[in-house]
Amino acid sequence: MEIQALTFDVFGTVVDWRSSVAREAEALLAPKGHALDWGDFADGWRVRYAPAMAKVSRGERPFVILDDLHRENLVELLAERGVAGLSDVEIDELNLAWHRLDPWPDALEGLARLRRRFILATLSNGNVRLMVDMARRAGLPWDVILGAEVARSYKPQPEAYDAAARMLRLAPAECLMVAAHPSDLAAAAERGFRTAYVARPLEYGPERPARRPDPGTFDYQVESFIELAEALGA
Amino acid sequence: MEIQALTFDVFGTVVDWRSSVAREAEALLAPKGHALDWGDFADGWRVRYAPAMAKVSRGERPFVILDDLHRENLVELLAERGVAGLSDVEIDELNLAWHRLDPWPDALEGLARLRRRFILATLSNGNVRLMVDMARRAGLPWDVILGAEVARSYKPQPEAYDAAARMLRLAPAECLMVAAHPSDLAAAAERGFRTAYVARPLEYGPERPARRPDPGTFDYQVESFIELAEALGA
Missing domain, CATH: 3.40.50.1000 (HAD superfamily/HAD-like)
Incomplete structure (x- = not known):
């Protein structure tokens, strides 16, 4: 064969993904006065990825696409890192980092x-x-x-x-x-x-x-x- | 929007599709001595397409892909046009006309x-x-x-x-x-x-x-x- x-x-x-997500996060959040370790921010987003998919794979929730899992994980991550005050549109935009x-x-x-x-x-x-x-x-x-x-x-x-x-x-x-x-x-x-x-x-x-x-x-x-x-x- | x-x-x-399928059918069947109107052969194949899909859409059979419907229709068409003696491999090959x-x-x-x-x-x-x-x-x-x-x-x-x-x-x-x-x-x-x-x-x-x-x-x-x-x- x-x-x-x-x-x-x-x-x-x-x-x-790591340096690209770090770049995108910095571009959106740094102008708002957030000073984070952007590589670590990317890692913190990525580390939530496998557990989120595993819930789908174990049948604990219906299939949802990765864009949606990424967004849920981003909302958690922003709270964890003390980034407050983003609008829904800004969160959506940051979520698209994975498209870039x-x-x-x-x-x-x-x-x-x-x-x-x-x-x-x-x-x-x-x-x-x-x-x-x-x-x-x-x-x-x-x-x-x-x-x-x-x-x-x-x-x-x-x-x-x-x-x-x-x-x-x-x-x-x-x-x-x-x-x-x-x-x-x-x-x-x-x-x-x-x-x-x-x-x-x-x-x-x-x-x-x-x-x-x-x-x-x-x-x-x-x-x-x-x-x-x-x-x-x- | x-x-x-x-x-x-x-x-x-x-x-x-018509002139391409006609060309592919002629290339495979003419060397075997078949002399058909090749455009009409293509039409005869195409005319079976909508009814075959409609059976799937009406739920009379489970979903099957078009390659499989095309092959079933081709077997009917070959019989109708008096083309006999093709091997399964030759029929598969002719069926791929739609890929070309x-x-x-x-x-x-x-x-x-x-x-x-x-x-x-x-x-x-x-x-x-x-x-x-x-x-x-x-x-x-x-x-x-x-x-x-x-x-x-x-x-x-x-x-x-x-x-x-x-x-x-x-x-x-x-x-x-x-x-x-x-x-x-x-x-x-x-x-x-x-x-x-x-x-x-x-x-x-x-x-x-x-x-x-x-x-x-x-x-x-x-x-x-x-x-x-x-x-x-x-």
């Missing part, structure tokens, strides 16, 4: 090469409109936006992966999951996907380098999308 | 212009993989593939339109449905979409020019995507 499509985790794998994330430096060149040979799909927990806005702003050349909203299941639930392969009309083994997160890749492998780990050591900031998996843990382990293109002959 | 996204019907509106449709001459230039200003989404009854293959082959610059498979409802069912607006996080009035078919536009308008009729007089072949709606029936009525871009200031 040859690989036909690459399915991408996006936050952290394709785009640098910058790609890692190798992403555009690597994706352009990979797309010559493979179907490129998002398989992110981000909702459709978030992915559309991000792609239009950054120039990400997706062929199709799949993932949580389309599957109505958040990764690492099996249905998130299964729905992507089904809509691509491919056997799971014809799909290569690309992610910087071993847990995502392990869940994809469980559903029969092939796996490519891309190291993004700066995802959590310069002081918390991500730990690399042992060699041989995944089918491919590379340092960039360009190296992935080389490895796949694209 | 300003228009933010254009949602496109695809078969007949963006691509010329050529755009109308103005489509690529018009879409490139429209995309500078608007989100471009498919809102087709074609399934996701069909849309992906067609777009990759023809160079159609979709931002996102929506439509029947994602909504699990075929147009003109309300949910097909509602799901598209919902995933785009737009009010229906911020979406402009673009189609060559008055019935599709009328159903979209019923859900609150704005409407653009694009004349495709050759859709059913040179001898059966499509009848144009009366002036003023839809919000925009144009002769090409380029004219639509002009009308929308894109």
